Amino acid sequence: MLAVLQMELQRLPGFRDFYPEDRAWLNYIVEYWRTTAANFGFAEYDGPTLESTDLYKKKSGEELKSQLFRFVDQGGRDVCLRPEMTPTVARLVAARERDFKKPIKWFSISPFFRFEKPQKGRLREFYQINCDLIGDNSPAADAELISLAIHLLRCFGLTERDFSVRLSNRNLWSEFLKRHDVPVDRIAEFLSVIDKLGREEESRLAEKLAALKLTLEQIHSFLATPPDQLPGFEDLLREFRWRGIEGFCELDLTIVRGLDYYSGLVFELFDRGQENRAIAGGGRYDKLIEVISDGSVDLPAAGFAIGDVVLRNFLEELPYTRALAAERMGKRALRGYIVIASETRRPEAIKLATRLRAAGLSIDFPLEAAKVAKQFQTAESLGAQYALVVGQEWPQIRLKNLSTRGESVVLETDLETNLKLEN
């Protein structure tokens, strides 16, 4: 009996229930992301939650393909829950390319799905903001995107001390492979070794490199490449300085990103603290739109994504970002709770609630008769800023500020003005 009960009351592993406190956190993240991206001149779009599996076959890479929530629908279509946004945005742009001025600057905030082993910072359903800049491959475009990525973390109070941007470029590795006579078609295999540097045992890595006729020593000596060897480094650095973000950025050639479609510049935003975790990642995918559209549309593009799971953990761990979040989320509380001190005034109280709500104020009241003291308790527990006491003195209302405990008496017709002005 208990086992049955437990099973039915449980969500699936790796999925989240958003009780009001968790939904408030998600809303906090989503709203600051949305405002910041809009401030950078990015327009919001979205795609469907379900896509044809075909869309991911060409370029998403083997790891992602093994993590798909994939099935055949009732109409016999091979479909999957979207594991990432880039193929969708490439599809959208390719389908209506002529309708939009270049560069196209778009963002979306949506849930994604990957069948992974659930662990801290990694779930099977998670939200991501995806930002893409399409139709421009200048250093200015790269800097603009990286600046946006930085501000999408700064808007929560995170600073240069908290995170950095690690820059790399896949072209450097292509040239490295060419110099060492490694065939072009083995680049994905090679990059997956680089991706595991420091996370897998050296002997295991050396073995994999040997299969490509390479050694760990060659890799380590190449990793010491000075920053100014990064293609277009001078231009990029200048653009960073103009945006005041040069202090965030550093070269790190071990960053290669796990997806097949990246070309050229790639980057990750990293927690500088103990956890050493990636918070965001992205790069150029100059050939993906051409591949998705079977050659009919050819536009350079770059983009990045930030997930909500690692970000919320990060913001909850640091005292100042946690305090800022609490302060900002606290503002959402109820504006007023109507305490009905005399049941004969219930009709007036309900009419008042209806009117104040229509005026844009959040107002609640007891649905049933209750003692005044109990109503004040409810007002407190709902986080109301004011108690509005409606009783025999109607149309005079006793207005009590539940934070300062200050009281005043206000005519019911003046309530909108009072509640909108005071804080």
Add this chain to the structure above:
Amino acid sequence: MLAVLQMELQRLPGFRDFYPEDRAWLNYIVEYWRTTAANFGFAEYDGPTLESTDLYKKKSGEELKSQLFRFVDQGGRDVCLRPEMTPTVARLVAARERDFKKPIKWFSISPFFRFEKPQKGRLREFYQINCDLIGDNSPAADAELISLAIHLLRCFGLTERDFSVRLSNRNLWSEFLKRHDVPVDRIAEFLSVIDKLGREEESRLAEKLAALKLTLEQIHSFLATPPDQLPGFEDLLREFRWRGIEGFCELDLTIVRGLDYYSGLVFELFDRGQENRAIAGGGRYDKLIEVISDGSVDLPAAGFAIGDVVLRNFLEELPYTRALAAERMGKRALRGYIVIASETRRPEAIKLATRLRAAGLSIDFPLEAAKVAKQFQTAESLGAQYALVVGQEWPQIRLKNLSTRGESVVLETDLETNLKLEN
């Protein structure tokens, strides 16, 4: 070749791409819903997109079960994309019932999935606002919910002329069946006939009724039941009057709702125009939480949902709601576009953009050198309110209001104040 291209560029049938114009519509609907529900003292929650199929087996009804996007995941679990919210909210409340004061007033806005034949107003992925009031089965609770449903349409400019609330009560039909000696376990079969009244041929309906030993005449005479026969009608009407919504409400016993879990009061919000379509629906499900929790939690509950697809169609068809939507969505445009009249001032222009964005203003600028006239065109096409001309006169900026064509010259340090104050 073309066939392949077409296939890969297409979304799945019944699913939507949200290009910026469509996403703006969805945001408009979601934001007004969110504010209105919060003004009524409802707290936002959400559940996962994927749930165990078990959750829907008990009470969702046969029609819904045939429409599930259902599959076995990589871990061997029988899962489906959520087709509705009520079982999830029942699960959430049952799991942590003691943590929340009653009545629990919750809402959510999320995507849902049903494998239906795509047609006008009906898609395979759609958004719904779900509002539930749990732990109170008084007429006040019903009125509060119905008032919220009405205001979730009124907030878009819809009026009493545009839609009505059709009220019904399943208990009336249960008593009707008892009087006519129809066995209790055939109520679902019976209600599905009532649900089809006026939508299926009379002869076909008469046939189905005959199987229950009933006639169409009996049904039609029962449908003429006067409103005051609705259980608790007087109390409900009084609560409606206090909320000023009595003009929206009418009795219509043909409303029975398609889901098995409804008990007692049910209602639908109907377009009063030609289209005669349901915009929202809901009712009491006093026993669902008990069923979902296998008897461990017993709380009365009621709720409703409004979908985004029919609502957007409705709002686009009526001239005044369309105009209101355009006006409100128009306000989201870019605040300022920086025209770089002299490339030597590009560093200053980018620093200015960075600063204004951080101050909460939406600002854009050209990533590459372009003629001034072309930059003004871009400013117009992006819907910017102002052009900020940065040139040799720096630190003086020419500020041009692109709606009124008015111009002024402002010091760069005064821009925040100017752009925030002016409209």
